[in-house]
Amino acid sequence: MEILLAIMIAALTGCGVYLILRLRTFPVVLGLTLLSYAVNLFLFSMGRLLENAPAVIGASELHADPLPQALVLTAIVIGFAMTAFLMALALRAWGEFGSDHIDGRTDELDPEQRP
Amino acid sequence: MMAHMIILPVLLPLFAGLLILLEWRQRIWLRRLISLAATAALLPLAGYLWLQAAGGEIGVYHLGDWAPPFGIVLVLDQLAALMLLVTALLALPVCLQACRGEDKNGANFQALFQFQLLGINGAFLTGDLFNLFVFFEVLLIASYALLMHGQGAERARAGVHYVVLNLTGSSLFLFGLGLIYAATGTLNMADVTRVLMEGRLVSPLLLQIGGALLLLVFALKAALLPFCFWLPGAYAAASAPVAALFAIMTKVGLYAIWRLWPLLFGHEASPLNSLVTPWLWPLALLTLAFAALGVLSATRLATLAAWLVLMSVGSLMAVLTLATEQAWAAGLYYLVHSTLAAAALFLLVGLISAQRGLLADQLKAGNDLPPSLAVLFLILAVVLVGLPPLSGFIGKMMLLQATPDAIFWILLLLASLLSLIAFSRAGSTVFWRQQKDAFAERMAVADLIPLLLLLLCTLVMVLLAGPLAEAARGIAVQLLDSQGYVDAVLGSGRALP
Amino acid sequence: MLSTALIIGFFMVGTALMLGGWRILIGPTLPDRILALDTLYINSIALIVLFGIHAGTSLYFEAALLIALIGFVSTVAVAKYLLRGDIIE
Amino acid sequence: MTMATEVLVSFLILTGATFTLIGSIGLVRLRDFYTRLHGPTKATTLGVGSIILASLVFFTAKAGVLSVHELLITLFLFITAPVSAHLLAKAAMHRQEKKVKNTRGEPWQQ
Amino acid sequence: MKRFWPSPLLSLAMWCLWLLLANDFSAGQMVLGIFFAWLIPLLTEPFWLDRPRVRKPWKLLSFLLLVHRDILVANLAVAKLILSPPSKLRPAFVEVPLDIRNDFVITILASVVSLTPGTVSADVSQDRTVLLVHGLDVADIPAMIATIKQRYEAPLKEIYGC
Amino acid sequence: MLFAMVALPLLGALLPRLVQPLGRRSVAVAAALPALLAFLLLASAAPAVIGEGAVWKASLPWLPQAGLALAFRLDGLAWLFALLILGIGLLVILYGHYYLDKRDPGGRFFSFLLLFMAAMLGVVTADNLLLLVVFWELTSISSFLLIGYWSDQSAARKGARMALTLTGAGGLALLAGVILIGQTVGSYDLGTVLESGDRIRADSLYPLMLSLVLFGVFTKSAQFPFQFWLPHAMSAPTPVSAYLHSATMVKAGVFLLARLYPALAGTDLWFVLVSSAGLATLLFGAWMALFRHDLKGLLAYSTISHLGLITLLFGLNTSLAAVAAVFHIINHATFKASLFMAAGIIDHETGTRDIRRLGGLRRYLPVTAVLATVASMAMAGVPLLNGFLSKEMFFAVATETSLYGSLHWLVPILAVLAGGLSVAYSLRFVHDVFFGEVPPALAAHHPHEPPYFMRAPVEVLVVLCLLVGIFPAVFVGPLLAAAASATLNGSLPEYSLAIWHGFNLPLLMSVVALFGGILLYRFRTPLFALQRSWPRPSAPQVFEHCLQNMIGAAGAVVKWIDNGALQRYVAWLLLPVALMMLAAIASMPDWLGERALTPVDGLAVLAAVLAVVSAVATVLLRRRRLIALLMISVVGLVVSLVFLRLSAPDLALTQLAVEVVTVLLLMLAMYFLPTRGTIESSSWDVSRDLFLSISIGAGMGLLALFAMTHPGDTISAFFIDNSVPGGGGKNVVNVILVDFRGFDTLGEITVLAIAAAGIYALLENLGLCLPLYDPDGRRWARERHPLVLRVISQAVLPIALLVAMYILLRGHNLPGGGFIAGLVTAVALVLQYVANGVHWVHARVPNNYHPLVASGVLLSALTGLASLLFDHPFLTSTFSHLHWPLVGEFELASAMLFDLGVYLTVVGATLLILARLGKLSVVEHEESY
Ligand code: NA
C-alpha cells in the first residue's frame, strides 16, 4: 500500500508541477489543485499508514496518527481559500487585460475571445 | 491577567478586522475609527511587551492551556518583541495615511489591513512550525487582497505573479513541514531542536530536505535572489500605504530564517548546518548586487523604492549567515532602519504621485512640487543611501564593521554609491527639472504627518544609536543561545495530565 | 462466505469504476463524460458501503451519505454550464 | 451472526454489485448518449439499493439493534439522481448529440 | 400558528429523517429531532414554491410500493437489454401529454419515470403540458404513454388532488 | 565651547529660512550672526591654542559599540582651518548678500551655506575618525545643494550631480579606509590613531587603507585624475565658488592629508601616490588655467593647480615640505578667495565672465582693478606678497628632494614650469580684463564700482596678502607654527619666514619662473592654437554619457535576469527543489525501512491507476478545459476514497465536500475565461518543465515511501490519550482541530474569511462581457431554470440543513464537524442560486454575507476569549456531561461552540465567494461594501 501511495503522490506532484509551469491561468489553477492533492496525501502519509484504525476512541483498538490528519484538514481548507482567490484573480486579470496569459500578454489571442 | 498580554497582538487586529466586517452599514468613518484605534493600541502594547522581554526572560504562552510540545505556544523573546514593535511603529502611520482617502479606492481595505497585521504579529509570536504556516497564509492571503487594492492592469499582472509564486511556496512549506514531522515527530520549534540535540532523529535526510524546503520558502518570502523577481513588480504596483506596509513583509521571511537559524538551520547538531549555510552567503551577495543594478535602472520612484527593499534584504541575509553576535546586532539595527525608511519612501512616493497627476512617479520632468516634499525626499535619500548623519549611515557602518569580508564591503559600498547616483538623478529630475508654468497643488500638512512620524522614528534611531545598538546586542546574544530558548519553552511546561 | 461475497463484490464494483473511468477518458461527447463521472460517484457509494461492511464499522457511512446528497450538484453544475454557460444567473 | 443472515447479506451484496456492474457495462457498451443515460439508473436504484439493504441487515444483525440509517442513502439518491439524468439529457439535446439511427421521435430544441 | 410552525408534514418528515440519521431512537435524539424538525422548516419556508397538500396519504404509500416494484422489475428487464446486442434496441423519444399542472407533482412524475430503468424524462415543455421521455427499448409508443399516464400520473393526481 | 562652535552654524542654518519673510537684509544678518558668534568663540581660543599650543578637546558618547563619538579637538591645524572657514565664510556672506539677485531665494542659499560651514567645521575639528567621515559626507551633500542652487539650469544640475557622485564615492572609500584604520588601531580616536602611525604602516592592509583614504582626498581636492568635476562646479553662484571651491571644501582633502600625515605618511607608497598626483595636478591645472576664457574657469583650474602644489608638498615626505604646504594653504585661501570675489564683481557689473568680452575695465572699476592685480600677483608669486614666500619654500624643498631616484632633478624643473604657467595665467587675468581697450558692447553696459560692502571683503583679503607678504613672521608666524606642529604631531623642523634668504637656487627659480611666465603670456597665441588642436571633451558630457551607458547596461542586465515571465520565476523556485530531490534520491540509504508494508489488494491498485491516469489526462487534456476539470475531479474522488481506506474518514468527508464546491467555483470562472488554450511553450520550456516535474514528483514519492517505512515516535500518543479525558471528544482529529490546536483552526477560518472579503473586493466593479455563444458557437439554451432542478433543489435544502446539523453535532465524537457541515449547507444554498438565480435567492436571504462570515469567526474567537475570564489561556476548552430528565445524558463542550463558529464562517465565506462570482454575470448596481 505504501508503494502505491508513493506512486500516487509522485504522479500528482509531477502533474501538478508541470501544470503550474503553464502559460495560462486556468491550467495553473488546475496545477495548484493537483499539487494540493499531492501535498495532502504526502502530509497524511507522514503519519504512516494504518488500515481500519480511524482515530476515533472506541471505534478500534489501533489508532492512526491523528495529527497529520488534522494538519491536512487545515491544509485542505486553506488550499480551498487560496484556489478560490486565485480563480477570482484570474478573472480580474482577464477583465483587466483581456488575456488569460499569466504575464498578461495580449498577443496571439483571437479577437472574439477578448472580453 | 498580565500573562495574557502576549496574545493581544494577535487578538487586537483579529477582533478589529472582524468588527469592521461585521459593520454591515458600511460607514467608512466607523471603520476607520475601529482600525485606527486598534492600530494605535498596538503601539503601547508592543512597547509594554518590549519592556517585558528586554529583561532577558522569555515569555511563553500555552494556547488552550496545553503544554508544549503538544499544544501551540506563543513565545515572546526580545527578537519577537522587537519585530512586534517595528510592526506597530510602521502600522500606525500607514493606517493614518490610508485613512486620508486611499482606503476608499476599494472594498474592505481596513479589515484586510487589520488581518495583515494579525498575520504578521502571529508569525512573529508563534513557537510552532505549523502554526507559523497558518499565520503565513493569513498574512499572505491578506497581502494578496491588499496588493490588488485599487485594481488596475499593472496590479493584476503583479498580483498573478505574486500569488502563484507564493501558492507554490505554500505547497513546498507543507511538504517541508511533513518531512520535519516525519523526522522529529513534533512541530514545536524548541522540541525539534531538543530532538536534534538528543539525537532522536528518525533520519537526518528527512530533516535535511524538510528544513531546506522551509528555508527555500522563507527565502522566497524574504525575496532572496533568484526568488525575488516578484518583489519589484508587486511593491511598485501596490498603492502607497500597502507598499509601505509591505516593507515589513520581506522582513517576515527574514525573521523566520533568523528565528530558526539557531534552532534548526545553523544549529551545530543539525544536518542542515553544512547543507544550506554555504548557499546563502553567495546568494545574499548576488541579491545585493542585483538590487543595486535595479536601483540604478529604475525608471519610477516606486520601483526605486522596491529595489532598495531588495537591497536591504541582500545585506541582511549576508550578515544573518555570519551568525556572530556583532553581525546580528548590526543586522537587527539595519533591519529596523531599512523597514521604516523604505516605508517612509513609499508613502512619500504616494504623495508625490498625487501631486503629479498622470505623470505619477515616473522619473520625468513634471510640474512644480511643494518644497516640503523636496526636503522630505532629500532627507529620505540621505537615510536610504546611507549618508551621514542619519540612520542609514550608522546601519551601514555597523554592517561594515561586523563583516570581515572584502566582497561584501565592495558590494555594499558600490551599492550605496549606485543608489546615491540613482537618488541624485531622481531627485534632480523630479524636483529640479520642472516646467515653471505648471503649478503645485496645496499640500495639506495632515498629509505629511504619517511620513513625519516614520522619519521621527529614524531620527530617534540616530540619537539613541548607542542604547539601541546595545539592545540589538542583547537580542543577538539571547538569539544565539538556542539552549536557553529550548529550556524556556519546554522547561516551563505545566505537568502533563 | 460473506468474505467471498465481499471480494467478488469489490471486484465487480471495481470493474464498474474502471469502466466509468474509461468512458470519461474516451468520451466521445461531453455529456458522456459527465454522465460517467456521475456514475463514478454513485459506484463509489456502493464501494464505500461495501467497505463499511468489510471493516465492520459504520464510520464510513457519512461519506456515502454525503455523496448521495451533494454529489449530484457538480453534475448539475456542469450540465447547466453546457446549457446556459452561466450556472448562476 | 446466523447463517441465514450471512446468506442474505452475501446475496444482497452480489445482486447489488452485479447491477452496479451492469450499469457501467451499459455505459460502455451502448451506442449513443441517450441510451447510455439509462445505464447508471441500474447502479443508482437496484445496485446501490441492495448493497444498502445488505449493510442494513448486516449491522442490524451485528449490533442486535435496528440500523436503518443506510436507507437514507437510497432516499437521497432517489431524490437527486433523476435531476442529474434530466439535466444531462437536456444538455445532450441542446448540443444535438447524435442519436442512433433507429431512434424514433425527435429530441427537443433547447 | 402558520408563522411559527409553517409545515407540520415537513416537520414530521424532518423528525423521522433525524431519527434515521442519528440511527438512535433515544429520548435525547427525539427531543433534539423535535427541535430541528421545528427550526429547519421555519428557516427554509421562504424557499418553497407552492406545494400541494397531500390529500390521500395512504394512497401515497401504495404508490411508493408500486414504484419500487416497477423499479425492481424494470431493472431485470433492462439488465437483459444491456447484455443483449445493442443493435436490437428500439430507442425512442416519446412525448407524454400531461394532465397535472403542478410543478411539484410534475417533478415527482418525471423523477419516477427516470428512476424506473428503461425510461428517462428528458425534458418538460415550457407550458408544463408535455413531458419528453426517452425510452431505451420501446415496442409500442402509445402503449408506453398510456402506461405512464395510468400507472403514475393518475395516482399522483389522485394523491395530490390536482 | 567646541560643540557650540560647530552647533552654531548647524542650528543657525535654519535661521535664514525662517526669517526669509522679513526681507533680504534680515536674512543676511541671520546668516552672519551664527557665523560671527562662532568666529568670536574661535578667536577666544586663539591665545591658548596658538599662543601656548594647547589642544582643546570635548567629547560626548554617541555609538560606543561602533567607536563613534561626538569628539572634537581644536589644535593649531584645526584652528587654522576653522579660521579660514569662519573668516572667509563671513566675508562670503557679506559679499553674497550683495551678489544675490533680488529674485533668488536668499534664505535657502544662506541656509545651505551655513550647513556647509558647520560641516566643514566638523571635519576640521573632529577628534574621531568616524565623526570626521560623517562631516566629510555632509560637506558633499551641502555642496551638492549649493552647486545646484540655480536648479533650473541644466549645467548646474549636471555639475552638482557630478560633484556629488565623485565626492560621494570618495567619501565611501574614506569610510572604508577609516574603518580599516580603526580596526587596525583598535580605536577611532584621532589622538590614538596619530600615535600609532607605525602600527598602521606596518599593517599588511596599509596599502589598501592608504589608497582608500587617498581616493577620498583626491576626489575631494580635485587631484589628478579626479580634477574634472571642479570646473563644472563653477556653475554655482560665485560666492559658493569662492567659498567652497577655493577656500574650504577643496581644502578638506589637503586638510585630511595634513591631519593623517603622522599616521599614514613617511612611506614610499605615500610619496609615490601623493607627490605624483600632486605634481600632475599642479601642471595640468596651471596649463588648463592659461586657456580658460571664463574668469571663474581660469580661477578654478588655478585652484586645482595650487591644490596640486600643496598635495605635492605633503607628498615629499619631509617635514619642511609639510610646513610649506600648510603655509601655502593659508596664502592660497586668501588670494584665491579675493580673486573669486573680484571675478564675481566683474561678472556682477559687466554681466559677463568671458575674458574675450572684457578689457580696459580699470577705467570703470579702478579700485577693483588694483585689488585684483595685487591678488593675482600674489597668485603669481611676486615678491612682497604672501604667495611668494610659500612658493620660495616650495622651490627650496623641491630642490632638496632626493626622491624619484635618478629623476630627482625632474621635480624642480617641473616646479619652475608650473610657476611660469601660474605667472602667465595671472598675467592674463589682470591684463586681458583691466587693461587694453574696452570692447564696445562692454562700454554700452556702463560698468561701475560695486556697492562698498561688496568690495570690502576683497580689500580685507588683499590687505592680508600684503601684510603676510611683507611681515610674515609677525602676521602668520605663530599661526603657521601652531598649525604645522599640529600637523607634524609635535616636531617642528627648522625654517625661517623671511622675504630675503640671499641669492640661492630657489630665488633663481623664482626669477626664471617670473620671466618665463611673462614670455609665455607674450607668445601665448601659438600655445592657444596648439591647445585648441587638442580634443577637449567636456567632462559633464563624458560623465553623463558614461552614466547613461552604465544605467543602460544595468537595465539590460536586470532585464536579462528578470524577464518578467512568471514561468521562469516558478522554475527558479522549483529548481532547488528538483536538485534537492535528485541529491536525496542519490544519497538515499534504504527506500524501504523496517516498518512492514500494509498489504495491497486489487482495489487499491485500481484506485491508484485511476488517480494516476486521470492526473496525467488532466495534463494532456488541459487545453480542453472542461474535460480537464472532469479529470481532476476524478482525482479528487479517488483521493477521498484513499483517505477513507486509510482510516481518515474526516479527511474523506472534507475532500468530498470541497470537491463539489471547487467544481462549482471553476465552472463559474470558466464561463468567462476562454475555454480552449493555445500551445505556446517552446520545446526548451517543455523539457525544462518535464525535468522539474519528473524529478520533484519522483523525489516526493520516494521521500514519502521512505518516511512511511521508517517509523518514529511522535507526540500523537498524547492526543489519543487525552482526547476523551482532556478534550471531551472521541474523534481525536476533531478534538485536535477544536481544542489541542484550536489556534490553527482559528487562523484557518480567518484565512477563509479574509479570502472571502478579499475576493469580494477583488471582483468589485469588474465588467466582463458575457459570451453569447458556447465554445462551439452554439447559442445558449433558452430555459434559464429547468423545472425539475428548481423543485428538487428546494426539496434538498431542508434535508441538507438537517444533515449538516447532524454532522456538526456529531463531529466532536465521530467523523464530521463544523467545516464539513458548513460546506454541505453552503452547497445546498448555492444549489438554490443555480436552480433559481441570484435575484430569486436574494429576495429570500440577506444578500450580504460579510456579517455572517465575521460573526462565525467572532463566535469561535469569543469562545476562546471566554477562558480568559477564568484566567485560563486563550482557547482553553471546557466540557461537562449534563443529565436532563427525559432527554438523558448529553455533553456540552465549549469546543462545540467553537465548531459552530467554524460552521458559520464556512457557510458565510463559501456563499460570499460563490455568490460574488455568480453575480458577475448579473447586471445590477450595488454600492461598494
Ligand atoms: Na493553455
Ligand code: NA
Ligand atoms: Na453568473
